[in-house]
Amino acid sequence: MIYTDTHAEALKVGARLKELRRYRCMTQSALAGEQLTRNMLSQIERGASLPSYATIVYLSEKLSVDPSYFFDGGPTIDDVAEREQLLFASAHFSSGNYALCLMDAEPLRSVKDLQFLQILGHACYYLGVEAFTDGRLAESDGFFARSLNYIAATPFSAFFEVRIRFMRMMIEQIRAPKLLNIPSLFAGIPDDPLYSDEQQYVFLNALIDHGQIDDAVRLYALMSIKNPFFRSHFNARIAASMNNYDRAKTLIKEVVDDPSGIPFPFVYKAYDDLERYCKATDDYEGAYRCTLEKQRFRYS
Numbered sequence: 001m002i003y004t005d006t007h008a009e010a011l012k013v014g015a016r017l018k019e020l021r022r023y024r025c026m027t028q029s030a031l032a033g034e035q036l037t038r039n040m041l042s043q044i045e046r047g048a049s050l051p052s053y054a055t056i057v058y059l060s061e062k063l064s065v066d067p068s069y070f071f072d073g074g075p076t077i078d079d080v081a082e083r084e085q086l087l088f089a090s091a092h093f094s095s096g097n098y099a100l101c102l103m104d105a106e107p108l109r110s111v112k113d114l115q116f117l118q119i120l121g122h123a124c125y126y127l128g129v130e131a132f133t134d135g136r137l138a139e140s141d142g143f144f145a146r147s148l149n150y151i152a153a154t155p156f157s158a159f160f161e162v163r164i165r166f167m168r169m170m171i172e173q174i175r176a177p178k179l180l181n182i183p184s185l186f187a188g189i190p191d192d193p194l195y196s197d198e199q200q201y202v203f204l205n206a207l208i209d210h211g212q213i214d215d216a217v218r219l220y221a222l223m224s225i226k227n228p229f230f231r232s233h234f235n236a237r238i239a240a241s242m243n244n245y246d247r248a249k250t251l252i253k254e255v256v257d258d259p260s261g262i263p264f265p266f267v268y269k270a271y272d273d274l275e276r277y278c279k280a281t282d283d284y285e286g287a288y289r290c291t292l293e294k295q296r297f298r299y300s
Contacts, residue, residue: 011047013056013070018045019077020063031062082108086116098123098130114154121151125160128167135264135299137171144168170202174265174299198263201230205237213241229255229262233270240273245280252277259297268297 021031032041035058043049051059053067060067068074075083089105092098101123105116128143144164151160200223207216217238225231236251252274259267271294278287 006050007047010044010050012072013050014045014047016070016077017059020065020069020080021045023077023081024063026063031059033062086113089116090119093119093123096126098127102127117150118154121147121149121154121160124150125164128164132167132171132265133263135268135297137175137265137299141168141171144171166199170198173202173206174269197225197227197230200225201227201234201266204234208234208237208241213238229266229270233266233273236277237273240277240280245277249274249277249281249283249286256293264297265299268294268299271297 021028028038028041028045032038036055040049044051044055056067056070060069065080066075069080085104085108089101089108092101092104101119105120105123108116124143124147128140128147131137131140131143144167148161148164204216204220204223207213207219216234220234220238225234232251232255236248239245239247239251252270255262256267256270256274259270262270271290275287275290275294278284278290
C-alpha cells in the first residue's frame with residue numbers, strides 16, 4: 001500500500017483525536033453527536049478518512065481544545081492537560097481554596113509562567129497565615145518557605161517577601177525568643193494595620209524578654225497598636241515586670257475570656273503568662289485552670 005501525504009496526515013489527525021477522546025473519557029457515539037456518525041468517527045480515528053476543517057472545528061468544540069491541536073505544531077495532549085490543570089488551580093485560588101489550588105498546581109511546578117508562579121507563591125503564603133493562626137507553626141513556616149521559593153522569580157515580589165520574612169521571624173520568636181535586629185525590623189513594612197499590630201507586638205515582647213523594659217515602654221508610647229488583645233497583654237507583661245501580678249492578671253483575663261479573633265499562638269502565650277501570674281499570687285486553682293485551658297491553644 002502506498003501512503004500519500006494525505007493519508008499520513010489522516011493517520012496523525014486520527015491518532016490525536018483518539019488520544020484526546022480517551023483523555024476526555026468519551027465514547028465514539030457521545031463524541032459523534034448529531035453531526036457525525038459513529039462509523040465516520042471510527043474511520044477518522046483509524047486514519048482512513050481525513051476530516052474537513054468544519055469537522056475539525058466541530059470536534060474541537062466537543063473536546064474543548066483549539067483546532068490547532070490536530071495539526072503539526074499544535075499543543076500535545078500533555079499541553080492540554082497542563083493548561084487545564086492551570087485553569088483549575090487558578091479557579092481554586094480565585095475562590096480561596098488554596099489547598100486545592102496547590103493540589104492541582106504543584107505537580108506542574110516545572111512551569112515557568114510568571115502568573116502561575118505568583119499563584120503558587122500566594123497560595124502558599126495564605127496557607128502559611130492560616131496555619132500560623134491555628135498554631136501549627138512548623139507547618140506555617142514550611143508554607144512560607146515554599147512561598148518565598150515560588151515568588152522569588154516573579155516581579156513585584158518585594159511586598160510578600162517582607163511579609164514572609166517577618167512571619168518567619170515571628171514564628172522563630174514565639175518558639176525560641178531571642179533579641180531581634182531592631183534596625184531591620186521595621187524596614188519595608190507595608191501599611192497594613194493588622195500586620196503592623198502583630199509586628200509591633202512581637203517586637204515589644206522581644207524587648208521585655210531580654211529585660212529592656214524601659215525601651216519597651218518608651219517605644220510603646222510611640223506606637224499605635226489598635227488590637228485590644230495586644231495592648232492588654234503588653235501592659236500585663238509590664239505590670240508583671242514590676243511585680244504587680246494582680247494588675248497583670250486582671251489585664252490578661254479581660255482578653256482570654258473571649259479569645260475569638262486572636263491568632264492561636266498568642267492565646268497560648270497569654271494563658272501561659274496568666275498561669276505564672278496566678279502562681280505568683282498564690283492562686284493555684286486559677287493556675288491549674290490555665291494549665292488545662294492553654295492545652296487547647298498549644299502550637300506545634
